[in-house]
Amino acid sequence: MTGNGTKNIPANLLPYISKQHYHRYTPIEHAVWRFVMKQNHYFLKEIAHPAYVNGLRDSGIKTESIPKVEDMNTSLSKVGWGAVTIDGLIPGSAFYGFLANRLLPIATEIRNVQNIAYTPAPDMLHEAAGHAPILLDEAYREFVRKIGEMGSKALSSKEKAQVFMAVRHLTIVAEDPNSTPEQVKEAELKVTEARSKLQGLTEADKVSRLFWWTVEYGLIGELDNPKIYGAGLLSSVGESQSCLKDDVRKIPFSVEECIKTPYDVTKPQPQLFVCKSFDDLVAAIDDFASTMAFRKGGTESLVQALQTDNTATICFSSGLQVTGTLADILINDKREAVYFKTKGPTALAYNNQQLDGHGKETHRKGFGTPIGRLEGNVVLEHCSLDHLKALGIEIDKKVQLKFESGVTVAGIVKDILFRNSKPVIISFKDCQVTYKDQVLFDPAWGTFDMAVGASIDSVFAGAADPDAYFEWTEIEDTEKVVDKQEWNELENLYEEIRYIREGSIWDEQSAAHIGEVLAILDERYPKEWLLRLEILELYKLHDASHLNVNAVMDKLQNAAWDLSVKQMINRGLTLINK
Numbered sequence: 289m290t291g292n293g294t295k296n297i298p299a300n301l302l303p304y305i306s307k308q309h310y311h312r313y314t315p316i317e318h319a320v321w322r323f324v325m326k327q328n329h330y331f332l333k334e335i336a337h338p339a340y341v342n343g344l345r346d347s348g349i350k351t352e353s354i355p356k357v358e359d360m361n362t363s364l365s366k367v368g369w370g371a372v373t374i375d376g377l378i379p380g381s382a383f384y385g386f387l388a389n390r391l392l393p394i395a396t397e398i399r400n401v402q403n404i405a406y407t408p409a410p411d412m413l414h415e416a417a418g419h420a421p422i423l424l425d426e427a428y429r430e431f432v433r434k435i436g437e438m439g440s441k442a443l444s445s446k447e448k449a450q451v452f453m454a455v456r457h458l459t460i461v462a463e464d465p466n467s468t469p470e471q472v473k474e475a476e477l478k479v480t481e482a483r484s485k486l487q488g489l490t491e492a493d494k495v496s497r498l499f500w501w502t503v504e505y506g507l508i509g510e511l512d513n514p515k516i517y518g519a520g521l522l523s524s525v526g527e528s529q530s531c532l533k534d535d536v537r538k539i540p541f542s543v544e545e546c547i548k549t550p551y552d553v554t555k556p557q558p559q560l561f562v563c564k565s566f567d568d569l570v571a572a573i574d575d576f577a578s579t580m581a582f583r584k585g586g587t588e589s590l591v592q593a594l595q596t597d598n599t600a601t602i603c604f605s606s607g608l609q610v611t612g613t614l615a616d617i618l619i620n621d622k623r624e625a626v627y628f629k630t631k632g633p634t635a636l637a638y639n640n641q642q643l644d645g646h647g648k649e650t651h652r653k654g655f656g657t658p659i660g661r662l663e664g665n666v667v668l669e670h671c672s673l674d675h676l677k678a679l680g681i682e683i684d685k686k687v688q689l690k691f692e693s694g695v696t697v698a699g700i701v702k703d704i705l706f707r708n709s710k711p712v713i714i715s716f717k718d719c720q721v722t723y724k725d726q727v728l729f730d731p732a733w734g735t736f737d738m739a740v741g742a743s744i745d746s747v748f749a750g751a752a753d754p755d756a757y758f759e760w761t762e763i764e765d766t767e768k769v770v771d772k773q774e775w776n777e778l779e780n781l782y783e784e785i786r787y788i789r790e791g792s793i794w795d796e797q798s799a800a801h802i803g804e805v806l807a808i809l810d811e812r813y814p815k816e817w818l819l820r821l822e823i824l825e826l827y828k829l830h831d832a833s834h835l836n837v838n839a840v841m842d843k844l845q846n847a848a849w850d851l852s853v854k855q856m857i858n859r860g861l862t863l864i865n866k
Contacts, residue, residue, distance in 0.1 A: 343421030387436025418519030604741025606669035626693035
């Protein structure tokens with residue numbers, strides 16, 4: 289966790305927080321971090337947005353070793369943000385929830401050497417080297433917070449959840465060095481199968497695409513000379529160079545075009561969107577937010593929530609909020625929702641605070657209520673106590689309420705709950721609720737708590753009061769901290785070179801020891817290129833005329849490397865020679 293603790297993080301996000309076990313990072317992983325960060329500092333200074341270049345300089349993120357998340361949290365706290373550690377790929381609603389709360393979720397794993405140019409799995413390089421530096425820019429972080437808020441409230445679907453699980457499995461398999469090509473292929477097929485069951489785009493899909501083409505893969509500036517600001521590009525040694533070439537189409541940014549365009553996390557993107565400024569991004573997503581259920585409300589939004597089969601909050605015009613899983617919506621001939629029911633634990637809230645006596649324990653089997661005005665165009669939430677009495681709504685008095693929709697509530701008033709001098713819940717005993725020939729509530733079922741509200745103003749994913757609705761118990765971390773990490777031979781060789789590099793003395797003993805390391809590499813690790821680059825860097829810095837320099841250069845330049853490795857070697861050599 290971070291230095292800020294967990295006290296200000298909503299309960300529904302706490303299960304996704306993990307710990308950064310810093311001692312587990314191997315010397316090879318630190319070398320991977322160092323290689324990418326040196327590349328970023330050098331190659332991105334001309335092609336990245338100045339906000340990123342400045343942020344990389346001012347963030348305090350070091351080049352030589354993987355950062356500690358607590359240090360990143362301290363850096364981001366200066367601008368009102370923070371950092372939390374998470375365990376790999378998490379559900380979109382949780383990821384966006386962190387951003388909405390001004391927290392950068394950071395996956396603490398780091399890609400292996402085979403995926404050094406790019407990995408579809410979230411890792412420290414993507415989060416720390418991609419996302420964190422540019423968040424120091426005020427306009428940009430406000431954009432990220434707003435899109436986080438939209439994403440955390442976006443309604444999804446059951447099928448979308450299944451796609452997430454398949455993609456998560458794929459990222460794990462793709463990053464695992466022990467995975468076979470057959471296992472990767474099988475994981476890819478599962479993603480394809482899950483996606484084939486999707487029908488149309490949910491709100492979550494739309495926000496996901498918008499996030500991908502901006503925060504992850506966005507370009508900014510002029511169409512013919514854009515700069516990079518997307519974290520996916522900034523953390524990809526390969527794609528940060530290739531994305532600006534002419535074979536990658538550059539499209540003027542628009543929310544509509546981004547939403548129309550799918551993406552593939554496993555491949556370089558064939559097109560990218562170019563926005564003019566971060567202010568334009570903020571204005572564009574504000575317009576888009578007005579089309580979402582949390583801003584629109586109404587019957588359409590209720591139907592969307594029903595399709596999610598997950599926790600959602602329904603907000604009445606009275607301010608009352610109902611959190612639960614929708615089970616049914618009664619729609620009249622005018623295609624208007626007149627009654628809805630939830631299933632399972634349901635809670636009622638006002639102003640995002642759960643109401644006493646209306647938590648999940650009270651409504652553990654669900655909740656049902658009519659929506660709308662009473663006959664005579666009566667809006668109940670506008671009624672004062674005297675007005676309610678005039679309508680016959682008094683405690684211990686029997687009353688029959690007829691709604692314009694045709695729903696009828698008949699029973700004895702048990703209680704009236706007010707907020708700001710207006711009713712939000714009217715409770716009945718011996719109550720029957722009917723619609724035409726349907727019985728919606730029977731007196732034998734107990735107390736009927738009726739929500740007051742002429743309309744549904746907002747519907748969003750998640751809970752109105754997450755801390756009260758979701759249960760979470762912190763699990764004590766009992767893992768024993770290992771003082772002495774056990775590394776294999778190659779990892780120990782990396783550590784020896786790192787020790788020499790970070791030492792203040794270069795002498796004959798150092799040079800001789802490097803020669804011994806090279807001999808082991810030549811004998812046992814002919815395909816090891818990254819450590820050879822680090823050795824060459826030391827020679828160039830301290831003894832450029834050493835006899836081993838030409839041998840290392842020859843191996844790096846002329847061996848039969850894979851094309852992707854050859855590209856990384858050439859970039860490394862460019863940096864060393866500079």
